[in-house]
Amino acid sequence: MSSKIPKAVLAALAQKVRESPEKLKNLTFADATASLTAVKTEDLRFDVHKNTQNPNMATGIIQANSEAKNKAVKGFIKGSSGGHKGTHQIIGEKIRFVLGSNFNVEAVASAIEKGGVDDGEAATGSATGDTSSESSWTWSTEHGRYYRMKSDETYEWSAASEAASDGEWTWSPEHRRYYRRKADGTDEWS
Structure with a gap:
């Protein structure tokens, strides 16, 4: 202080x-x-x-x-x-x-x-709920957003927002154009 x-x-x-x-x-x-x-x-x-x-x-x-x-x-x-x-x-x-x-x-x-x-x-979260047994947030490249394992062994996903969850544009030599992985798991092509 x-x-x-x-x-x-x-x-x-x-x-x-x-x-x-x-x-x-x-x-x-x-x-x-x-x-x-x-x-x-x-x-x-x-x-x-x-x-x-x-x-x-x-x-x-x-x-x-x-x-x-x-x-x-x-x-x-x-x-x-x-x-x-x-x-x-x-x-x-x-x-x-x-x-x-x-x-x-x-x-x-x-x-x-x-x-x-x-x-x-x-x-680490709210004093009103026990978050001590939840895992830390991890980025899912496949889904384009963060997730963590909760104490009841279910997954919690961060809210999908276009700016934070859509992937970066990447060049595909095979298709000869750019693409990116969207938050919903689909690919968007330029």
Whole structure:
């Protein structure tokens, strides 16, 4: 945790997350959008970056706002030597978390309260369900999306989205044209 950021300021951001978990749980990104500010207080904000390889995951970053009111936060911004000197500054580590029904609001809020210390709990799923016996997400080239084995030995598939699940265009010397594997398992030819 960054000792320069007051615990009360971090707690205020964590409380905002707890008060509006749907902002993170149901977060979606427009096609060209890579990141957005999901939750904001007068001193800090929680920016979320999409995971281009797994649509069910995201990465959050705590940042100090340039228009912060808290003197310690203002001092942190001015005293930092990073690439955003004088404007905004990243606080702590990146916080990876699960989107959708397995979103764990308490794990994300706790990581924020710790000043961006990510213990990995938010990336493993909801506190309301036991996800400890589920396998990690694996990419299926054949199906063009992620899957994992659940504790009841059934497969869980990530939501298919065209941008994340359709394969890359590949040249076929045999057919002398490009093709790609679609999310539904069919091939699309140019």
